[in-house]
Structures are given as structure tokens and as C-alpha cells.
Amino acid sequence: MAEDDALQVVQLAEARQLAASGRGKEIRVGARLSLKDVAAAAHTSDVNVLRWETGQRRPTGEAGARWGQFLRSLERLGFDTTENDESEGDDESEGDEESEDDEEPAPQPAPVTAHRGGIPSAMSAA
Secondary structure, eight states: OHHHHHHHHHHHHHHHHHHHHTHHHHHHHHTTOOHHHHHHHHTSOHHHHHHHHHTSSOOOHHHHHHHHHHHHHHHHTTOOGGGOGGGGGGSTTTTHHHHHHHSOOOOOOOOEEEOTTSOEEEOOOO
């Protein structure tokens, strides 16, 4: 039994490190899993997982240890937001200036001017 306790302490320490560093959420998002998905794997509530990810609470007990173990397993399988292009949109301020130069601007509608009769008409682009 002492060996199992020692393993749980190590897993809990890893879980706390994942929570404190923000890696827990990064791994979950990179794996495209919801809070409920991860909570089910750890046998806890999605509220607990949210609190761990946001730093409101530290992971504790068997559920905290399972959460850390599950995330480490995902990490070993290669789930990581740095490799997942779609999840990079979480921080909208990064890379916006560079991507604007690469993207073609959206077409603009033709300007509207008032016609003699007061009815607006679109100017034709020649």
C-alpha cells in the first residue's frame, strides 16, 4: 500500500505543476477535449477541472492525481497546442499583424451616393 501512496503523491505533484503552469489546459485544448471529457476521465466534475486550470484550486486527492496522469498520457501521445494550428486562436493578439500582410483584403462594397430623386444608387466601378 505504501508504494501506491507514493505513486499517487508523485502523480498529484505532476498534476499541481500542470495546473500552476497552465499546461493542463494547453494539453486538453490541444487534444480537443472538453472540460467534461477530461473530468469524466479523472472521475471528477468539470467545475473541479475548470478551477484547477484557472488556478482557483489546486488538484487534490485521487481525482487530482488521475487528472494529472491522464494529461501526461495525452502529452506523451503528442497532444500539444503548439502543434495544433486551430487552437492557436486562443490568444488573438499573437500573430495578427503578420497574418494581415499575408491575407488578401475582403472586397469592399461599392460606395453609395444620393441620386437626384433622393434614392441612393451604387456607383459603378469602372
